[in-house]
Amino acid sequence: MIGGIVCWLSLFAGQAGDASWKAAVELGRFGDAWRMLELETDPLLRRRAEVEALYAAGDPAGALAFAENGLLSNPGDLELLFRAVSASIWLRAGERSRDAYERLAVAVKGAELSPDDRSAWHEALEDQRQRIETLERAEDARARAFGRARLVASLMLVLCLAGLAFLLFAFGHERRQPIDSTCDLVG
Numbered sequence: 001m002i003g004g005i006v007c008w009l010s011l012f013a014g015q016a017g018d019a020s021w022k023a024a025v026e027l028g029r030f031g032d033a034w035r036m037l038e039l040e041t042d043p044l045l046r047r048r049a050e051v052e053a054l055y056a057a058g059d060p061a062g063a064l065a066f067a068e069n070g071l072l073s074n075p076g077d078l079e080l081l082f083r084a085v086s087a088s089i090w091l092r093a094g095e096r097s098r099d100a101y102e103r104l105a106v107a108v109k110g111a112e113l114s115p116d117d118r119s120a121w122h123e124a125l126e127d128q129r130q131r132i133e134t135l136e137r138a139e140d141a142r143a144r145a146f147g148r149a150r151l152v153a154s155l156m157l158v159l160c161l162a163g164l165a166f167l168l169f170a171f172g173h174e175r176r177q178p179i180d181s182t183c184d185l186v187g
Contacts, residue, residue, distance in 0.1 A: 030053060037049050094132065
């Protein structure tokens with residue numbers, strides 16, 4: 001209750017600060033957070049915050065779309081790249097995850113970071129890499145299972161058709177009466 005009041009007061013006071021929209025997100029008041037973000041004048045900070053709010057709201061597709069849109073004008077932004085990786089993993093988009101991860105790894109390598117920040121980013125990269133590898137293994141297993149199921153279904157179809165052909169030939173052959181050529185039809 002008090003958190004909601006603080007969110008509304010900061011909204012009406014025109015303070016779209018980091019703490020305001022984050023507090024609204026933490027309280028699950030995503031509409032309030034979004035309205036606060038509309039007051040942010042820095043396009044990069046606004047895009048980052050929008051991506052975070054969408055991700056926290058459980059909308060990985062929206063977060064990914066907003067992150068990719070923000071990356072068009074800020075291709076090396078670590079936070080947008082990180083969320084693009086996270087959201088694509090959440091969506092189980094293996095190839096997209098791998099592409100975003102590789103872009104993030106290059107950006108981290110080229111970024112000017114303090115030793116502590118560099119270490120934290122490397123830990124985050126390692127965690128994302130492991131998640132992507134797990135996702136890729138699951139995709140490979142699913143593809144192999146689908147291939148096996150398709151093969152079994154094809155074999156069953158062939159066996160059914162062969163059985164049907166056999167039955168038609170066997171029963172069709174018994175019902176035919178041979179024509180006796182020695183019969184005299186005239187008399």
